[in-house]
Amino acid sequence: MSTGNGNANGDGGFSFPKGPVMPKITTGAAKRGNEICHDDSGPTVNVTTIDELHSLQKKRSAPTTPINQGGAAFAAVSEEERQKIQLQSISASLASLTRESGPKVVRGDPAEKKADGSTTPAYAHGQHHSIFSPATGAVSDSSLKFTHFLYNLSPAELYEQAIKSEKGSFITSNGALATLSGAKTGRAPRDKRVVRDATTEDELWWGKGSPNIEMDEHTFMVNRERAVDYLNSLEKVFVNDQFLNWDPENRIKVRIVSARAYHSLFMHNMCIRPTPEELESFGTPDFTIYNAGQFPCNRYTHYMTSSTSVDLNLARREMVILGTQYAGEMKKGLFSVMHYLMPKRRILSLHSGCNMGKDGDVALFFGLSGTGKTTLSTDHNRYLIGDDEHCWTETGVSNIEGGCYAKCVDLSREKEPDIWNAIKFGTVLENVVFDEHSREVDYSDKSVTENTRAAYPIEFIPNAKIPCVGPHPKNVILLACDAFGVLPPVSKLNLAQTMYHFISGYTALVAGTEDGIKEPTATFSACFGAAFIMLHPTKYAAMLAEKMKTQGATGWLVNTGWSGGSYGVGSRIKLAYTRKIIDAIHSGSLLKANFKKTEIFGFEIPTEIEGIPSEIVDPINAWSDKKAHKETLVKLGGLFKKNFEVFANHKIGVDGKLTEEILAAGPIF
Secondary structure (H helix, E strand, C coil), X not given: CEECCXXXXXXXXXXXXXXXXXXXXCCHHHHCCCCCCCCCCCCCCCCCCHXXXXXXXXXXXXXXXXXXXXXXXXXXXXXXXXXXXXXXXXXXXXXXXXXXXXXXXXXXXXXXXXXXXXXXXXXXXXXCCCCCCCCCCCCCHHHHCEEEEEXXXXXXXXXXXXXXXXXXXXXXXXXXXXXXXXXXXXCCHHHEEEECCCCHHHHCCCCCCCCCCEECHXXXXXXXXXXXXXXXXXXXXXXXXXXXXXXXXXXXXXXXXXXXXXXXXXXXXXXXXXXXXXXXXXXXCCEEEEEECCCCCCCCCCCCCCCCEEEEECCCCEEEEECCCCCHHHHHHHHHHHHHHHHHXXXXXXXXXXXXXXXCCEEEXXXXXXXCHHHXXXXXXXXXXXXXXXXXXXXXXXXXXXXXXXXXXXXXXXXXXXXXXXXXXXXEEECCEECCCCCCEECCCCCXXXXXEEEEEHHHXXXXXXXXXXXXXXXXXXXXXXXXXXXXXXXXXXXXXXXXXHHHCEEEEECCHHHCCXXXXXEECHHHCCCCCCCCHHHHHHXXXXXXXXXCCEEEEEECCEECCCCCCCEECCXXXXXXXXXXXXXXXXXXXXXXXXXXXXXXXXXXXXXXXXXXXXXXXXXXXXHHHHHHHHHHHHHHHHHHHHHHCCCCCHHHHHHHHHHHCCCCC
């Protein structure tokens, strides 16, 4: 049977009418008499499989293995020995103490195949290095497996890992890596624990007002074992070896072991990034973080109050994270460690911003959230040494970190151009919302959290000073956003007043209108960072005063809040006025002004400041209701006194005289 013009053939197909015969394709090979046809359009790759082709795509990096050289030349260490030393170091970090040994570790991603189809890293010569021989009877499932670790990966490599393995990871239109931190979108200070032992019993600040909530050594080891067992059960873990503190004489070596590429990239940005040469002599870390945040702690464990626990053991130099994936826990955990280690070296650790003028004049900025610390310390006419964590040593100031952790809520190019431009390839964007198609970020969208953040290397800021060190500070600026409207826009402080207001760490915020509360609420945070300090606040204050006295630095209290009345009546002091004040402090012109003393707080305030209306310089002039001003001033003074009660009984100085000086510097009425 035929259909149309085609005829059915014997094998069920169709035959079509014959037309002109198409000419044969003639190739170069055919012309040479070779029957095998080749594509002669260009040179070919000398491989036989697609995996071989992919293996040619990546150029081998120079070795970056941490070793203790003991002064020996790097060239004297063989490649094989270098690999063995690194494996021993990582295995020791991941050791389960109950089994007295570390796991079998191998460097590389288990998902990546070699050209021969195996998953063993090519530079391990096809063999897994077993670092230990388990004791008889101690064999377990975890001891039989290999733990693959990815060591100091580059941002590009970490992007690939996050996109492949971590749901909720996307590349945004500006090139940043957008990630989610899980259920926790901020720190959990009530779940932070510090081991209380014979040493920390006397050294640390315990009790009322202290951020240090105790745990015992045994409970820490239970949580450590839980974290290490979890990490060793994974197909792969990420290991970062990095530094804290730009001062080379007081640098701290840190190792971060984590389960997520997001955490590894975050710490790559926030810590100081070693050069390959520095990694070659990295050796044993001074402090290690075990971030098993995807795995909860056991709520039945002693001292646990939730499924989250962030634990510090200062004797072991270790930190364990369970039950929270919020990356800021690592950053601030290390800051707490620096608040303990640095004062032992007579170095003052500070929660502050820091910048430097072109003439080398350095200023420190202290302030709680909403006071303008980031905005005022970021000045295009000055070099940025750092935005958050610093050390004041015998030689000057140094940034503790290698990056910035900026808030992103309502971010715009106009308001914060430096932060806006720093969000690019290599930056981690936490918990932001973006368009599903264009991947453009909407910084005003708070659907996940208001605490959206960007973590990027400090060199992404154009006027960052690299290395991040500077001479001794000339000015110490304490910022307060006073919503009561009674603090002067600027006050000069003597040393005792500087200590008092540094310990107080005051600002006043206004509650959200959704709950109907419009009264200002006083907020106090000791040393402008109570959640992170380890010693009693008076110890940090005494060190600050000593360094200021030795170096001739001047203390200032700058109010970036309200004038002419409290919130709802007065108005916010214009940012332009505050910048003029800060500029006058930097130039030294404000120090030459005439000053007068205020009542209650006893501040020295200038009689006039060029470019600032006279009614703003002295707050009482801006209040139409003078009686209300006095009542509000007394009220605020009372709040200061009440807050300071918790510090009053801690005696420092000879016979407690320094404590008496600090108390006398507070409000009097």
